[in-house]
Amino acid sequence: MGTLDIGGSQLDASWFLLLAAVLFSLGAAGVLVRRNPLVILICIELMLNAANLSLVAFSRQLQNMEGQLFALMSMTVAAAEAVVGLAILVDIFRTRDAEDVDDLSGLRG
Amino acid sequence: MAIAVFFVAAAVAVLGAVGVVSFHQPIRSVLSLVLVMLALSVIFLLLSAQFIFAVQIIIYAGAVMVLFVFVIALLGPARELGRGRLRYQGWLSGIFVLVMLGLMWTLLQGVQYRQPDKTDMNFFGTVQSIAIGLFTTYLYPFELTSIILLVAAIGAIYLSRKRIDDL
Numbered sequence: 001m002g003t004l005d006i007g008g009s010q011l012d013a014s015w016f017l018l019l020a021a022v023l024f025s026l027g028a029a030g031v032l033v034r035r036n037p038l039v040i041l042i043c044i045e046l047m048l049n050a051a052n053l054s055l056v057a058f059s060r061q062l063q064n065m066e067g068q069l070f071a072l073m074s075m076t077v078a079a080a081e082a083v084v085g086l087a088i089l090v091d092i093f094r095t096r097d098a099e100d101v102d103d104l105s106g107l108r109g
Numbered sequence: 110m111a112i113a114v115f116f117v118a119a120a121v122a123v124l125g126a127v128g129v130v131s132f133h134q135p136i137r138s139v140l141s142l143v144l145v146m147l148a149l150s151v152i153f154l155l156l157s158a159q160f161i162f163a164v165q166i167i168i169y170a171g172a173v174m175v176l177f178v179f180v181i182a183l184l185g186p187a188r189e190l191g192r193g194r195l196r197y198q199g200w201l202s203g204i205f206v207l208v209m210l211g212l213m214w215t216l217l218q219g220v221q222y223r224q225p226d227k228t229d230m231n232f233f234g235t236v237q238s239i240a241i242g243l244f245t246t247y248l249y250p251f252e253l254t255s256i257i258l259l260v261a262a263i264g265a266i267y268l269s270r271k272r273i274d275d276l
Contacts, residue, residue, distance in 0.1 A: 032202030
């Protein structure tokens with residue numbers, strides 16, 4: 001049941017899910033390791049893309065359109081997140097001289 | 110054929126993701142992410158998600174990434190300092206990510222797939238089938254996304270307005 005017939009070739013659905021897992025892990029590693037807030041936002045986009053990939057893969061395996069519709073919704077949310085995140089970033093960099101995320105600890109108390 | 114396409118696209122995506130994490134200049138990370146998104150769009154096409162493929166290229170690789178490039182152009186090239194305040198951050202995050210990947214790997218070994226629905230594959234993933242879902246069953250969430258986008262636009266305008274004391 002897990003094999004997908006794509007143009008006559010047999011691909012396993014778990015290959016797509018494994019690729020999504022690897023991309024998500026790389027994005028998570030980027031969020032944890034990198035110190036530039038812009039690059040952290042980029043890595044969050046990478047993780048959202050990996051989640052989209054697994055949604056579309058499950059949609060193809062179940063031959064059910066709902067996974068693709070949900071991927072579309074998550075793309076919308078990702079676009080909104082990128083817009084607000086970048087606006088906050090530009091505002092922070094305009095008002096204070098911050099080099100990386102360690103300088104943005106004003107909310108720590 | 111499809112297997113070769115999958116492995117080439119997957120290799121490009123993983124290499125691009127490694128580039129996103131490891132490049133020191135933000136602009137290179139952004140361009141690597143564009144590479145990842147193009148490779149993923151090829152994989153979406155393999156999974157017969159034609160509309161998602163087009164949206165991925167137009168919205169993601171086009172619009173969202175141009176936004177990132179604009180912000181980099183606005184802020185100028187940012188340097189990354191060598192090390193932060195948290196000790197062993199690299200090692201700890203490496204261990205965390207490896208453990209998470211191992212967990213996902215073990216979960217994928219035991220995943221049980223449901224019997225697929227009997228769908229006409231000539232119709233699957235087309236703009237028509239997306240629109241039928243979006244405008245009938247999921248009309249309410251679809252309208253709600255317009256509110257999300259409106260809120261995001263208002264928030265971005267509010268955050269980037271000119272302050273009174275700047276004038």
